[in-house]
Amino acid sequence: MSAAELEVQGLTKHFAVGSAVRRSRLHAVDDVSFALRAGRVTALVGESGSGKSTVARILARLMEPTTGTILFRGGAPGDELRYRSEVQIIFQDPFDSLNPVKTIGHHVERPLRIHKVVPSDQVEGRVHELLAAVGLYPPAEIAAKYPHELSGGQRQRVAIARVLGVEPRVILADEPTSMLDVSIRIGILNLMRRLAEDRGIAFLYVTHDLAAARYVADDILVMYAGQIVEQGPIEEVLAEPLHPYTRLLLSAAPDPANLAPPAHIERTGGRAAAAVEPAEGCRFLPRCPLAVAVCSEVTPRLVEPHSGHAARCHVTAPSPTT
Amino acid sequence: MIAEEAIVVPAVDEQTETLLEVRGLEVDYGRARAVDGVDLEIRQGEILGLAGESGCGKTTIASSVLRILRPPGRVTGGEILFRGEDILRLKPEELRKFRWRNVSIVFQGAMNSLNPLMRVGDQFVDTLRAHERIDKKRALVRAGELLDLVGIDPRRLRAYPHELSGGMRQRVIIAIALSLTPELIVMDEPTTALDVVVQREILQQVDALKREFGFAVLFITHDVSLLLEFADRVSIMYAGEIVETTSAERLATKPLHPYTQGLLASFPPLTGPLTKLTGIPGAPPDLRDPPAGCRFHPRCPHCVPERPGLYTRQTTERPVLREIAPGHEVACHLVEEGDV
Numbered sequence: 001m002s003a004a005e006l007e008v009q010g011l012t013k014h015f016a017v018g019s020a021v022r023r024s025r026l027h028a029v030d031d032v033s034f035a036l037r038a039g040r041v042t043a044l045v046g047e048s049g050s051g052k053s054t055v056a057r058i059l060a061r062l063m064e065p066t067t068g069t070i071l072f073r074g075g076a077p078g079d080e081l082r083y084r085s086e087v088q089i090i091f092q093d094p095f096d097s098l099n100p101v102k103t104i105g106h107h108v109e110r111p112l113r114i115h116k117v118v119p120s121d122q123v124e125g126r127v128h129e130l131l132a133a134v135g136l137y138p139p140a141e142i143a144a145k146y147p148h149e150l151s152g153g154q155r156q157r158v159a160i161a162r163v164l165g166v167e168p169r170v171i172l173a174d175e176p177t178s179m180l181d182v183s184i185r186i187g188i189l190n191l192m193r194r195l196a197e198d199r200g201i202a203f204l205y206v207t208h209d210l211a212a213a214r215y216v217a218d219d220i221l222v223m224y225a226g227q228i229v230e231q232g233p234i235e236e237v238l239a240e241p242l243h244p245y246t247r248l249l250l251s252a253a254p255d256p257a258n259l260a261p262p263a264h265i266e267r268t269g270g271r272a273a274a275a276v277e278p279a280e281g282c283r284f285l286p287r288c289p290l291a292v293a294v295c296s297e298v299t300p301r302l303v304e305p306h307s308g309h310a311a312r313c314h315v316t317a318p319s320p321t322t
Numbered sequence: 323m324i325a326e327e328a329i330v331v332p333a334v335d336e337q338t339e340t341l342l343e344v345r346g347l348e349v350d351y352g353r354a355r356a357v358d359g360v361d362l363e364i365r366q367g368e369i370l371g372l373a374g375e376s377g378c379g380k381t382t383i384a385s386s387v388l389r390i391l392r393p394p395g396r397v398t399g400g401e402i403l404f405r406g407e408d409i410l411r412l413k414p415e416e417l418r419k420f421r422w423r424n425v426s427i428v429f430q431g432a433m434n435s436l437n438p439l440m441r442v443g444d445q446f447v448d449t450l451r452a453h454e455r456i457d458k459k460r461a462l463v464r465a466g467e468l469l470d471l472v473g474i475d476p477r478r479l480r481a482y483p484h485e486l487s488g489g490m491r492q493r494v495i496i497a498i499a500l501s502l503t504p505e506l507i508v509m510d511e512p513t514t515a516l517d518v519v520v521q522r523e524i525l526q527q528v529d530a531l532k533r534e535f536g537f538a539v540l541f542i543t544h545d546v547s548l549l550l551e552f553a554d555r556v557s558i559m560y561a562g563e564i565v566e567t568t569s570a571e572r573l574a575t576k577p578l579h580p581y582t583q584g585l586l587a588s589f590p591p592l593t594g595p596l597t598k599l600t601g602i603p604g605a606p607p608d609l610r611d612p613p614a615g616c617r618f619h620p621r622c623p624h625c626v627p628e629r630p631g632l633y634t635r636q637t638t639e640r641p642v643l644r645e646i647a648p649g650h651e652v653a654c655h656l657v658e659e660g661d662v
Contacts, residue, residue, distance in 0.1 A: 047517040151605040181375040182544060182588045186601030189590075208518065211547075215590035215599070238592070250592070252522035254547040256574070257591030264526065 004035035005169045005202040011068035013054055027275045028054045030226040036170055036202040043213035044206045046223035052206050056172045060089040085115045088163035092175040094155035098147040104158050105143030111165045130161040153184030174206045189216045210253045222246050225275045225283040232309030242311035244288050290315045339366045341506055341538050348399035349382050354609040356382045358562040369539040371553030373546045378559045380542045384510045388427050422453055426499040430511035433491030436483040442494055443479030449498050468497040472527055489520035510542045525552050547589045550574045558582045561607050561617040568650040578652045581618045616641050624656050
């Protein structure tokens with residue numbers, strides 16, 4: 001397996017919630033560890049409120065973690081400007097992230113100049129190369145346009161061209177396709193796949209869409225209430241999910257390849273909102289069909305029953321020591 | 323918990339009687355014609371899915387059916403018949419009765435349309451008392467029963483909207499939409515803002531309630547894969563027109579319009595082999611100036627100058643929705659020439 005470009009260990013983020021008198025702590029991210037590798041796409045999947053966007057924001061250094069380490073190419077992140085150019089983030093809304101009074105060329109050119117990627121006389125040529133690389137043709141014409149003249153899918157491509165300019169090693173894509181129309185979505189996913197393969201970029205693809213994750217990703221991290229509950233190679237995880245939450249997600253997602261009436265889902269009370277002052281025990285317990293006595297007493301750890309495929313469940317991935 | 327066991331096998335009649343018929347509907351927003359000659363039919367007790375991309379006119383159809391279209395939107399042609407009566411001609415008083423009594427609507431993000439300062443129960447009471455003579459006490463009892471139907475503890479009547487999760491609020495809206503036992507519920511992206519597990523729970527419930535009460539649903543979404551499982555029949559819209567209508571089953575196995583095929587090929591499968599998908603090249607047209615001929619022709623993989631006769635038709639002649647097999651209608655020159 002290729003070397004880790006970016007690695008996090010024991011990442012935790014707490015937010016203060018409640019009033020000044022009754023302050024409590026929301027564990028938005030709790031003990032999250034994983035590595036992003038060159039040329040691989042890692043999907044981070046979970047419900048809204050599960051903490052997946054918080055993870056992406058911490059990795060982009062838009063937010064400081066409460067505890068935990070970030071390793072960039074095996075060492076401390078070091079110089080802030082360099083880290084920010086090597087680790088880039090793409091946001092969900094391509095309508096919000098471009099300045100309406102500046103041309104597309106301006107947007108793509110700025111990072112090239114700020115990070116002095118190429119001498120100024122080559123900037124224009126590089127802008128055109130980048131636009132062509134994300135499938136925007138003809139580049140010279142596109143560069144002269146304003147954001148409102150482009151469709152949503154084209155704008156998201158501009159956002160990608162802009163981050164590519166600084167030749168990042170890692171791209172954090174936070175729901176990059178969820179605002180786009182379905183027929184456009186696949187194009188962005190294909191582009192991510194191609195950039196990972198051709199340029200060896202490590203991608204973190206944050207999404208709630210399991211089918212899209214399977215289409216584009218090599219590995220998957222499933223988050224529930226701030227914790228990673230299952231991780232591994234995506235085909236293996238989806239074919240033989242260990243954690244009951246992954247199983248629930250799989251049975252709830254519509255599958256165009258399987259038109260048999262989906263299994264009936266029992267309605268349950270809990271949800272994946274991050275835990276406020278969580279007690280010891282499994283966070284999925286209120287919704288879990290497999291729960292046993294120990295689940296309410298001990299917080300399960302991530303255990304790896306098969307090499308590379310781990311889950312946080314006392315029943316399906318019991319810890320060897322308990 | 324909804325009493326799943328208590329629901330006896332569908333007491334609904336054969337899905338034959340037409341409840342709502344839309345004929346040649348045209349809706350303009352200024353110079354843009356958002357809906358251009360749409361024909362739709364919803365039968366009693368069925369779920370009709372209406373799918374398409376943003377801006378194709380789906381929501382405009384929903385608004386027209388309830389006559390809640392906002393200016394500059396204006397119906398400029400066609401008729402909307404509910405049990406044979408043209409609702410475009412209803413007087414304000416008749417319209418007030420028609421809404422909620424015959425047809426109700428659940429919007430996308432409707433969960434945010436609950437009044438944050440009113441207890442959930444009072445919002446039911448308002449709806450019920452606006453349409454029938456019922457005292458507050460009895461209205462609250464009814465409200466409790468309705469909440470129970472959608473799987474929420476009736477004690478939650480005393481809750482304020484912010485005390486409920488998004489999924490619960492959306493269920494409250496569905497319960498309010500059910501409160502006057504309408505014959506048709508229009509659902510416009512009712513679960514789009516919700517997580518997939520919650521979405522599945524709500525759809526299951528709608529399906530169970532439909533079996534119990536026999537109402538019909540016009541279900542609008544951009545997610546065709548959802549409709550394949552959930553709807554009885556599906557209409558696909560593109561640039562203000564219906565391009566294909568057929569049963570969900572047939573749509574999944576034998577989609578005929580190239581746009582439908584492209585749309586279905588935009589959803590990667592969750593199981594089975596993975597192949598590289600291409601989506602649909604290009605973008606939907608500007609409705610102020612739609613392409614001549616078939617509106618999909620600039621994006622259509624089958625529209626090539628190498629086939630002059632067909633190409634001329636595709637680029638100049640507007641295709642008409644035709645029944646090419648029982649219950650399967652398509653608007654496509656290629657299909658007409660027997661070539662798909």
